[in-house]
Amino acid sequence: MNTVAGLGEFVARARDRGELVVQPRMGFADPERMREGLLATRDVDATTIGTITLDSYTRVGDLRAAEDALAAGEGLNGYPIVTHSPQTTDQLLSGLLSEDFPVQVRHGSARPLDIFAALARSRLTATEGGPVSYCLPYGRVPLRESVQNWSRSCELFARLGDLGLRPHLETFGGCMLGQLCPPGELVALSVLEALFFRAHGLRSISLSYAQQTHPGQDAEALEALRSLAGELLGPIDWHVVLYAYMGVFPLTESGAGALMDDAAALAVRTGTERLIVKTVVESLRIPTIAENVRSLRAAAVAARRTPRPIGARRPDPAPPSPQTEVYYEARAIVDAVLDLDEDPGNALLKAFDRGILDIPYCLHPDNRGRTSSYIDDSGRLRWAETGDLPVRPCAAGQKNKTVTSSEFQEALTYVSRKYDAQAYDTQCSAVCDTEQHPLPPPGRRTDPRGT
């Protein structure tokens, strides 16, 4: 039987050519618009993969609400793949899916069986998730149930291999709530979810990491992720995917643009194979097709002007372990979790139960909630309290201090303020270098480009 190449092979070919793969986060309720968005993504002058992002009702399994919203013509924040008929989805994809244009489905569901069934029906072979990362940040489904659901879903998905297809699954563990989770734990979770996928039959996997507060620390994290994957995953197909910043986004167009350019440069500098972009309207609303296309193009341009590291096309399969703080933290967490149980799913459950994994500021009942983080003077994201994590906190003075709402807001907006201030400074020096301008108050949209 002929095997149809999947997302993994597509990315490997792009790596061999020295090209960064770029991908949007796109999802529309209307099938025609969704198809237009995929076509526009395919036709951008860049190496692209298409995305279908699902709506919130489908994510939480409230199919009635999705149906009602479609019937009433009310908007949905994504494509309701379980509610639209299989024919509708097939039409939407008709003539579009190919070895040269993989399409990935992104959702955020801890009860994904019906979603996986819909993917299989439409021969969609690439998606994203994980028992932890699609549970704790996405609702109140118990972690134990999510682990069961994800085990079954992975096994179902892996069986697409019997049809000559090549299923590909990406971890979302490198994102966890989008912001303020120190990189060591993000890297560890991404690796642990990849091991979970492998244990349930997947042989083509990507490991994610989301851009955080400091480019140097992010580069260390991506290097640590690559090393750990190399050390632990064995001979399967895998690559690394970077998400442009997933927390509170800059309010200005040029601030958002600069943050996304930095993400593209970070990806290239670290030999990361794939990048998922955001758009200049991230802080405001769901972007249009045109706004997504602009981001894809800008990312490709930023990537092309960034020098690649030597050997990026053929990465060393067994590089020496990096001697960095992020690597040591991630390694310590991964080892402590894997020591708990031979089965990665059980190990994850025990780890959360004992606080060996504990996500800062996560309200999910199965998260201990005894850790917290802060951004140090250099802009690095660090541990203030580590609870029972097998790592040590960095700042003695931070412990047990109640964070006020404005301090909390400051940490959440650290990245957006930094990039908005740069945007504002550039404008000031260009247009009005004699005058002193105060920074715009937080929350107000000031676009230096527009003035």
Next chain:
Amino acid sequence: MNLPGAVSPTDPDLVSTGHRAVAVSPGAEPDGSRRPRRKVLVTTVSSDAHTWNLVFLQKVIEELGCDVVNLGPCVPDDLLVSACLEHRPDLVVVSSVNGHGHQDGLRLIRRVSERSELSHLPFVIGGKLGMDGGEDEDRPAQLLRAGFRGVFEDNPASLSLFRSFLAQLPSGSEL
């Protein structure tokens, strides 16, 4: 419960035109006298997984001297109703940013109005309630008509309006 300063939601004075945040006074405290701690329930709609907004609002509300019960992400309507009956809060703050807040908020407040035990409990809603970046002029009025006492759409003024709204909130014992 009689809300002394409350204005009928259909009053045209309610919708201040400069910004989209709309607040109805829950009842002034004319003598500024000391009062027992008020209890506020912080929640979101059934489809919304965002929690940074909930953690942030909890801090804001606690700093104004209230006790907070935070129900966390993706709260089904039934769970919210039973939490209201269990905790007997003085106010329910619904926050949503995923774009479904308007639809889910309307459904939720209708469900709440079916419960006569809750008819005096004030509900407010805020955040990014639609998918248009906050430019719909009708939305606040619609939510107010459906029964919310205040609508605070995402804009620079909404938090200070909310703080003054909360400062005037009487505690349960006076209702």
